[in-house]
Amino acid sequence: MNAESAIHKLAIDWASDKDVQAAGEALIRYLFSERSGQLHLSFRRLIEISNSSPGVTFRLAQYLTGETLPLLKQRFELILDDDVWELEDHQVRFAAVHGQLMHPDTGTPVPHYKEHVFPFYEKGDGLVD
Amino acid sequence: MNTIALTEALQERGISFTLFSYAMKQNNLAPSQGWDLTIARITSELANPKSSAAYENGIKRIYSDLMYYGSKVVRFYISKDAAKVRALLDKHMVPDTQSFGKSFPLPLPGPQLRKSSVNPTCVFTQSLKSGSTYILCSRQFLIEREKLPDDSLEPQVVKDYGDFDEVIGIRKRWIQLFDVVLVNDKTGVIELRMDGYGRQSLADIEKRLEWLVSAVNAQLAGLGKAYQLKGSINFFPKIAELYDAADGRISELEHATDTAGIHKGKTRKKKADFREDSFHSAAASTAGTLHAYAVSKCWDSPTGVGYIDLKLPGTLRSMATTSTPVVDVACILNCASETDYSFVLSKLL
Numbered sequence: 059m060n061a062e063s064a065i066h067k068l069a070i071d072w073a074s075d076k077d078v079q080a081a082g083e084a085l086i087r088y089l090f091s092e093r094s095g096q097l098h099l100s101f102r103r104l105i106e107i108s109n110s111s112p113g114v115t116f117r118l119a120q121y122l123t124g125e126t127l128p129l130l131k132q133r134f135e136l137i138l139d140d141d142v143w144e145l146e147d148h149q150v151r152f153a154a155v156h157g158q159l160m161h162p163d164t165g166t167p168v169p170h171y172k173e174h175v176f177p178f179y180e181k182g183d184g185l186v187d
Numbered sequence: 188m189n190t191i192a193l194t195e196a197l198q199e200r201g202i203s204f205t206l207f208s209y210a211m212k213q214n215n216l217a218p219s220q221g222w223d224l225t226i227a228r229i230t231s232e233l234a235n236p237k238s239s240a241a242y243e244n245g246i247k248r249i250y251s252d253l254m255y256y257g258s259k260v261v262r263f264y265i266s267k268d269a270a271k272v273r274a275l276l277d278k279h280m281v282p283d284t285q286s287f288g289k290s291f292p293l294p295l296p297g298p299q300l301r302k303s304s305v306n307p308t309c310v311f312t313q314s315l316k317s318g319s320t321y322i323l324c325s326r327q328f329l330i331e332r333e334k335l336p337d338d339s340l341e342p343q344v345v346k347d348y349g350d351f352d353e354v355i356g357i358r359k360r361w362i363q364l365f366d367v368v369l370v371n372d373k374t375g376v377i378e379l380r381m382d383g384y385g386r387q388s389l390a391d392i393e394k395r396l397e398w399l400v401s402a403v404n405a406q407l408a409g410l411g412k413a414y415q416l417k418g419s420i421n422f423f424p425k426i427a428e429l430y431d432a433a434d435g436r437i438s439e440l441e442h443a444t445d446t447a448g449i450h451k452g453k454t455r456k457k458k459a460d461f462r463e464d465s466f467h468s469a470a471a472s473t474a475g476t477l478h479a480y481a482v483s484k485c486w487d488s489p490t491g492v493g494y495i496d497l498k499l500p501g502t503l504r505s506m507a508t509t510s511t512p513v514v515d516v517a518c519i520l521n522c523a524s525e526t527d528y529s530f531v532l533s534k535l536l
Contacts, residue, residue: 095465096459142456144455144458149220152220156220158221162204163205165198165203165207165225170336
């Protein structure tokens with residue numbers, strides 16, 4: 059897949075929403091220009107790159123992490139002070155179901171974990187060669 | 188040996204839960220989320236006749252592996268005659284039976300630990316064809332700081348002292364560490380593996396290491412000066428080699444430039460390679476020599492489960508000296524098994 063075919067697919071799927079289309083085109087061009095490197099983008103960066111509102115970016119991120127055009131993959135990281143732990147999917151699922159996130163190192167619950175867990179986006183299958 | 192006591196001792200020793208999970212998976216055991224649920228899971232598997240033997244033997248193996256390997260600060264010496272050194276140490280390293288030796292391989296309970304030695308004391312020796320291994324335990328002081336919930340202060344305290352932006356709790360306690368000395372008379376290598384990485388500062392671990400070197404040298408005094416532990420392997424040249432070798436992933440780098448810059452960089456996840464960071468790679472491709480003085484490199488475990496880390500903790504000061512820079516310790520981290528540890532050694536030596 060290349061940038062043009064991805065933008066074409068986006069235009070068809072979001073024909074009724076020009077805001078998502080415009081934001082998506084900017085973001086897709088950026089993602090393909092950076093596809094050789096390792097990506098780690100915060101939601102704030104998606105807003106900046108797509109030059110759109112948080113609401114439009116949210117719809118766009120949901121679409122690009124879905125199965126139709128999987129250019130992004132959403133992951134989560136735990137940030138405590140200046141230390142960062144990338145969370146595995148099973149750790150995030152457990153936290154969502156049980157309301158407790160186990161610290162990857164100490165193996166004990168992280169107090170007020172929701173204040174310390176942040177989403178980020180990395181390359182989805184559609185960007186991996 | 189009680190399997191649950193061994194597991195709880197690993198938690199008490201501050202072993203990373205992620206590392207313990209990797210060790211369980213490498214031994215085909217199933218971890219759960221966090222220590223409490225994993226201990227509950229192990230308890231239930233021990234009660235099941237179909238899985239009890241696998242869990243009992245597996246946890247015993249993991250406990251031993253995380254004592255010998257795990258995360259260690261290491262130093263290597265090449266001996267003139269390691270067989271002679273081994274023979275003398277075998278004679279002098281008599282396992283203690285009064286203090287640490289009473290509970291080994293478990294750590295001493297708190298009240299007894301407070302009365303034990305702060306200097307490494309031999310608790311176990313093992314003699315194999317290729318060499319001898321000695322495990323030494325010591326009592327070390329630890330100060331832990333933990334951020335407490337904002338509402339943890341009594342209203343009276345707030346009234347007397349005012350509001351605080353952060354409330355920090357401090358715990359002072361004693362912990363038991365397990366250091367390992369190995370003498371390989373086939374290769375002539377004497378290896379000192381120090382415990383406590385991540386709990387003590389590197390400076391404190393190195394102080395204990397120097398004490399241990401002095402203690403071993405005192406025991407070797409009868410053999411003459413040529414047998415003393417001195418002139419350990421210098422890992423400084425390895426820093427540039429590790430950075431340049433395409434395998435693995437650079438996770439941390441500290442380097443200086445000819446234009447008065449000091450750069451410290453790291454990746455935010457172990458799956459990323461700092462060499463591929465756009466900022467670093469653009470600068471590195473045009474700036475010439477890197478002058479790296481500290482590096483951390485990470486590899487996927489050869490077992491297919493987990494990752495392992497090698498850190499060469501050089502300092503800027505070492506670059507400022509007129510003589511050859513020296514980095515005489517390496518941190519071999521996150522080794523869930525002998526396979527992991529041997530893999531890192533193959534990259535280091």
